Amino acid sequence: MDTQTLIYIFVGLSFALYIAIAIWSRAGSTSEFYVAGGGVNPVVNGMATAADWMSAASFISMAGLIAFLGYDGSVYLMGWTGGYVLLALLLAPYLRKFGEFTVPDFIGTRYYSKAARVVAVVCLIFISFTYIAGQMRGVGIVFSRFLDVPILWGVIIGMGIVFIYAVLGGMKGITYTQVAQYCVLIFAYMVPAFFISFLITGNPVPALGLGSEVNDGSELFVLQKLDLVLTDLGFAAYTDGSKSTIDIFCITMALMVGTAGLPHVIVRFFTVPKASDARKSAGWALLFIALLYVTAGPVGAFARLNFIETVNEQDYADAPEWFTNWEANDLIAWRDKNGDGRMQYRPGDAFEGAPVFSESGEGASGERVLENAATENANEVYVDRDIMVLANPEIANLPGWVIALVAAGGLAAALSTAAGLLLVISSSVSHDLLKKTFRPRITEKGELLAARVAATAAIVVAGYLGIYPPGWVAQVVAFAFGLAAASLFPAIFMGIFSMRMNREGAIAGMVSGLVFTFLYIAWFKLWAPAANVEANWLLGISPEGIGVVGMVINFTVAIAVASLTKAPPADIRGLVENIRVPRGAENPHMH
């Protein structure tokens, strides 16, 4: 069977499975829609959290980013796992004990204020939409490359699938679909990784393979060889970074704290039966996540080595099939600056901006002709980092079914995260804005309908963002973390660990953290992208890491304002006392 048929079969089967699960687990009440009835086994929830968490960015983009960043890529590996320690130790058990439906629920109740709830909803919607745009773009990439449909149709098909199980099933449908999606995506990630590790080092376990010698008789360790090859071509060594220490520190911290403040992750811990289960569940989630994360680093390193060896100094006429396939999809480009018909891969951009291909004719070697202005340097190859994981099986010449599996895995990763995000957006609209703020007398049936309408509207907006994407998948996602770190995390953390934190302090903190972080990121990324260089950054911290400063501002402002205003009322002290103790957790539907 040819690869294309296999891809259709694998993707078709996985979609059929998700829809079957969605129909089997339809939600009948708001409690089932928001938190799956609060009775999910901690291991199952851990697996669902892992799928929820590992997005198109983790599956598709991360190893590619690490491949090109080397040591600097560690920020993603530590940042996106270390956040689970914060979640398990500082937030999850207490929020579960609190026992409501949403993150704004906690902030609104703890800070006895509808305004605080609305501020939290604004933060949540902002974070979730920046995040979801990346997922839909991931779906589009996978569809257009592997299923040969235009990105527009890819996104529409993806939206349709998510619609079926998120809108019908709510959290209950999403939870069980995510378990299936986790299995698909982890299997799809590990199989090619094992193959590639074995091909390069003779050791099939990637985490061990990267610490072993290369299989080519040179007696060099993989990382030694990679450093040698890269420095020969003029790149920085793989194990050396180019970012400053303070920037690495801040980005890692922003990603960790941001992870712990992401509403779609936090809300997963509302679905387990009790507080102690929330702790266990966070541990299981990290275990399932770690399987992919300890593999992603090695995959990135192997991919870089493989890429250089198969592309650099090769004649374009003999370019491997995957190279021209991705070129046809605009994600690889080659500009023969020195006219020798060979592809030189060197540091720097091969030409200015993203490739714009001219419609007319071919270049001298049969390549697609670019309209971009060439740059001065010797590099001739443009490669979009997002393709590395998807192209890896092809680069390493793996069998067709492995490629099909990766296509299904990439879709599972993007769809599972998109569904989780849609759910927190819809529940914050129907529950926090309607039920708890503007329409308190809405019936349960009305609220459930509103949740479904909101989910539908959110899918349409997400789809639009996916078709007209604002940037790279991982870069878009990185925004969400800074904002979560600067707004939601400090408010929740102080709500649990400080008796004295009051309404005025929390609101002032959230607003100042959010506004500062938003303006800093927007200034360097949107309004003045040309100024986005280290010399202009505050304390040398890039927009990716600025969430840490936003967080410090949030804490400082909140504590200062709280100390000048009235302490919270006695019943709020009672509430905090109560959530600190695990005994007596109720199911949300008992309320």
Add this chain to the structure above:
Amino acid sequence: MDDTQTGSNSDADARQAGVRKAYWRANIRLLAVLMSIWFSVSFGAGILFRDFLDQFSIGGYPLGFWFAQQGSIYVFLILIAIYVVAMHRIERKFDLDDDDS
């Protein structure tokens, strides 16, 4: 609490408040230890002291690089596991656990 006399209710409340306070202190102590380890392996070994640690190696990995891309993740997992076990022990000691009873 098996106090049924109304007169000793405030005593019982005070005792209960004391228990909760001691429990919370034990929890904070545990958190402080675990969070310091969390910080040292990732921000310490993986970032601040990476250059120093890179002169040693573990297999073909420079040690600091290994902590940044592999080691810290393993330690994170161990930390959560320790927390789950130790916290459960603390809760049982103060009789505040949520085991089905």
